[in-house]
Amino acid sequence: ETGVTQSPTHLIKTRGQQVTLRCSSQSGHNTVSWYQQALGQGPQFIFQYYREEENGRGNFPPRFSGLQFPNYSSELNVNALELDDSALYLCASSLGVAEGTYEQYFGPGTRLTVT
Amino acid sequence: AQKVTQAQTEISVVEKEDVTLDCVYETRDTTYYLFWYKQPPSGELVFLIRRNSFDEQNEISGRYSWNFQKSTSSFNFTITASQVVDSAVYFCALSEGTSGTYKYIFGTGTRLKVLA
Numbered sequence: 001e002t003g004v005t006q007s008p009t010h011l012i013k014t015r016g017q018q019v020t021l022r023c024s025s026q027s028g029h030n031t032v033s034w035y036q037q038a039l040g041q042g043p044q045f046i047f048q049y050y051r052e053e054e055n056g057r058g059n060f061p062p063r064f065s066g067l068q069f070p071n072y073s074s075e076l077n078v079n080a081l082e083l084d085d086s087a088l089y090l091c092a093s094s095l096g097v098a099e100g101t102y103e104q105y106f107g108p109g110t111r112l113t114v115t
Numbered sequence: 116a117q118k119v120t121q122a123q124t125e126i127s128v129v130e131k132e133d134v135t136l137d138c139v140y141e142t143r144d145t146t147y148y149l150f151w152y153k154q155p156p157s158g159e160l161v162f163l164i165r166r167n168s169f170d171e172q173n174e175i176s177g178r179y180s181w182n183f184q185k186s187t188s189s190f191n192f193t194i195t196a197s198q199v200v201d202s203a204v205y206f207c208a209l210s211e212g213t214s215g216t217y218k219y220i221f222g223t224g225t226r227l228k229v230l231a
Contacts, residue, residue: 033218042119042206042221043160056216088158094217102148102210102217106160 004093004107012113013081021076021110023091031055031096032074033104034066037088049074050096078112086114117142119209121222128197129230136192136225138207144168149183149190150208150219160206166190197229 005024013019025032031050035043045058049068063079072093078085088111092104118141128134140149151163164174166183174181178195194201204226208219 031217035219035221040223042208042223043219045218045220048216048218056218058218090160092160103150103162103165104217104219105162106152108157108159111158 004091004105006089006091006107006110008110009108010111010113012115015081015083015114017081018077018079019081019112021078021089021091021112023074023076023093023107025072025074025091025093026105029093029095029105030072031094032068032072033092033094034074034076035090035092036060036085037090037109039087043090046076081114083114086112088112117209117211117220119207119220119222121207121225123225124223125226125228127228127230130199131196133193133195134197134227134229136194136205136207136227138190138192138222140188140190140207140209142209142211144211146211148210148217150210151181151190151192152206152208154204154206154224156203163192194227197227199229199231202227202229 007022033048034046037043046060047057048055052068065077068074088109090109091107094104120139147168149166152160154160171183180193182191204224206224207222210217210219
C-alpha cells in the first residue's frame with residue numbers, strides 16, 4: 001500500500017509569483033485535505049476535496065485554490081504569493097464520509113519559502 | 116466554536132519517566148472525533164489514535180494510553196516509560212461530525228523532549 005506523497009519537497013518563490021503543489025493520495029482514498037502549518041504552529045485547514053468536488057474550506061483567501069483529479073490526486077495552487085505564505089503545506093488523504101472512516105493520513109509536506 | 120487547547124508548549128523528561136500530554140477541546144456538536152498525531156523532526160504527521168464522542172472507554176496501546184473524559188472535555192495522552200524515540204511534537208485534533216466537512220482543528224502542539 002502506497003502512502004501519501006507530495007511534491008516538491010522544498011520550494012523557494014518570490015513574492016507575487018504563483019505556485020502549484022501536488023499530492024497523491026493513499027491507495028483507495030477518495031478525500032484529500034490541505035493544511036498550512038506555519039513554524040511552531042498547528043496545521044490550519046485550507047480546504048478539502050471529496051470525489052473531485054470541494055467539500056469545505058477554511059479561512060483562506062481565494063488566491064488559494066485547488067483541484068482533485070479522477071485518480072483522487074490533488075493540487076494546491078497559490079497565486080500572488082505573500083511572505084506570510086511561507087510554511088509547510090501538508091496534504092492528507094482519507095476515505096470519505098460515506099465510507100464511515102475519518103482518520104486522515106498525512107504526506108511529508110512541501111516546505112514553501114517566499115522571499 | 117471549535118477549539119483545541121494544548122497548554123503545555125514543551126515538556127522535558129528523562130528516559131523511562133512517564134509523561135502526560137494534556138488536550139482540552141470545545142465543541143457544540145454532540146457527534147465529534149478526537150485524534151492524536153505525532154510529528155517527528157521529519158515533518159510528517161503520524162496518526163496515533165481516533166476516538167468518537169460516544170465512546171469514552173480509555174485505550175491502551177503498548178506504552179501509550181489515552182484518557183477521554185467528556186465531563187471535562189479532555190482527551191489526555193500518556194506515554195509510559197518514555198524513550199528517546201518518543202521525542203517529537205504531539206498534536207491533538209478535533210473533527211465535528213455534522214458539518215459534512217471533516218476538517219481537523221488542531222491544537223498548537225506539545226513538544227516532548229526525552230533525554231537519555
